[in-house]
Structures are given as structure tokens and as C-alpha cells.
Amino acid sequence: MKLSTEEFKLKNGNIITITQETWNISMRLSELRRKAGDNPLDDRRLQYFRDEIYSLLIPPASGDNIPSLEDAYAMLENSPEHLNEWYRVVQRINPGWFQWLQHHDDELVNFSDGTSLVVVDANVPSGIMKIRDLENDPGPATENLETEIFKTVFYPKLAACSAGQVPSRLDAQNWPTVELNKWYEAVNRVNPQWFKPLVDLKNEADAQEIKKKRKRQRK
Numbered sequence: 165m166k167l168s169t170e171e172f173k174l175k176n177g178n179i180i181t182i183t184q185e186t187w188n189i190s191m192r193l194s195e196l197r198r199k200a201g202d203n204p205l206d207d208r209r210l211q212y213f214r215d216e217i218y219s220l221l222i223p224p225a226s227g228d229n230i231p232s233l234e235d236a237y238a239m240l241e242n243s244p245e246h247l248n249e250w251y252r253v254v255q256r257i258n259p260g261w262f263q264w265l266q267h268h269d270d271e272l273v274n275f276s277d278g279t280s281l282v283v284v285d286a287n288v289p290s291g292i293m294k295i296r297d298l299e300n301d302p303g304p305a306t307e308n309l310e311t312e313i314f315k316t317v318f319y320p321k322l323a324a325c326s327a328g329q330v331p332s333r334l335d336a337q338n339w340p341t342v343e344l345n346k347w348y349e350a351v352n353r354v355n356p357q358w359f360k361p362l363v364d365l366k367n368e369a370d371a372q373e374i375k376k377k378r379k380r381q382r383k
Contacts, residue, residue: 170253175243180227180250182257192223193261212296213237217289220254220261240293248288264357271350275343281328283350287357295324295358311337321358322351 168184183189196219205211210233231239241245252267259265265284274280286295297318298319305312319333326347336344352359 168257170257172249172253174250175239175246176229176304177231178227179223180230180252182253183226185224185258185260189223193219193334196222209293209297210237213240213289213293216292217251220258221250222367223259225250226256226358237368240290244290251289253373266356268354271354273348275344276340279329281326281330281347283347283354284325284327286325286355291325291355295320298324321355324342325355 167186168235169181171179171181173179197215200211200214200219205214214233215235218236221236222230235380236247255262255265264287267287270285271283272280273283284291286292297314315333319336322336323330323333329340336347
């Protein structure tokens with residue numbers, strides 16, 4: 165039976181072929197994930213990249229000089245567009261490995277003060293890593309629940325997939341709601357995979373408040 169395959173070219177000119185999942189490819193995927201769990205890296209960011217991205221790129225890949233973990237990780241900085249395309253090809257050939265397959269066109273958002281930004285498709289490694297970085301480094305905790313929710317739940321999603329005149333978290337939190345909604349709605353259209361129903365967000369907020377109250381009680 166003929167397998168689906170697709171080729172693409174890396175920045176250095178090397179050709180990689182991505183092949184539809186077979187028994188052997190499935191076993192390679194399982195082995196990579198087992199090794200990642202058994203031997204976690206000290207570098208948590210690199211570990212996340214290995215778990216969530218690299219383990220999906222390598223099993224179906226064949227060709228000369230397939231990038232190592234370190235080389236693929238470096239592509240986030242020196243050739244993110246090639247890393248993103250590699251990921252998209254794997255999505256097309258082995259869609260069953262992914263929860264989210266949609267890719268949407270970039271969207272320009274214009275604000276009333278004359279500034280603008282572009283919301284980009286972030287269902288790719290560069291976007292996945294950027295939101296991970298923002299969510300894992302929200303800054304010092306505050307006692308203000310509204311600020312904590314905006315800082316940890318909303319702003320990372322907005323900033324992680326935006327380019328151009330992107331406001332700081334403090335500025336964005338004090339924007340008129342009608343302007344912030346323009347940005348939020350564009351991000352929701354371009355990257356719907358990041359958004360949960362409002363009831364889930366409320367439950368998360370309630371859980372955070374309960375956790376804070378318990379900490380105060382222990383003091």
C-alpha cells in the first residue's frame with residue numbers, strides 16, 4: 165500500500181521527506197517520548213521543545229543530515245520559518261498526532277489612536293514556544309485578582325501571536341475595552357486553539373482565588 169509523503173527543503177538546502185505513520189514510525193515516536201520522560205533535561209525550555217515539538221518532527225523524517233535536537237532548537241532563532249514549515253508538513257502527513265490542525269491567515273488590527281499590529285498564525289513551533297515563554301514568566305505575583313488573570317490568562321495569548329506596535333501588558337490592561345476587544349477577537353479568529361469557553365476561564369479564576377485564600381490561612 166502506498167504511503168503519503170511530502171518533501172521540503174531546509175535553510176541549508178537539505179531535503180527532508182516526511183512519511184505517513186507506519187508501525188516503525190509509531191515505535192520511534194513512542195521511544196522518543198519514553199526517553200524524554202525517563203531522562204528529563206535540566207533546561208526546562210529545551211525539555212518542553214523536545215516533548216511538544218521535536219518528538220513529532222523526527223519519527224517520520226528521513227534524508228541526509230536530519231537536524232539534531234540542538235540544531236532544531238536553534239532554528240527557533242536562526243530560521244523559524246523553516247522549522248514552522250517542517251511542523252506544518254508533519255501536520256499534513258500525520259494529522260492524527262495533533263489536536264489542532266487549523267491554520268488561519270494573518271489579520272491586521274487597526275486601533276483608534278492610529279497604531280496597528282498584525283495577528284499571526286501561531287499553531288507552529290515559534291508560536292507554541294512564545295506563548296510557553298510568556299505564560300511561564302508572568303512576572304511577580306500580585307494580590308489583585310483582576311491583574312493576575314489578565315497577566316497569566318489573557319495577555320500571553322494576545323502578545324504571543326502579535327507583531328508590530330504591540331503594547332506592554334500594563335498599557336494593554338488600561339486600554340479602552342472596545343480597543344482591547346478588537347485585538348482579542350482577532351487573536352481568537354486566527355488562533356482559536358488557545359481559547360477556552362468562558363465557563364472554563366471562570367473556573368480557573370475561582371480556583372486561583374481559592375488557592376490564594378488557602379495560602380493566607382496558612383500564614
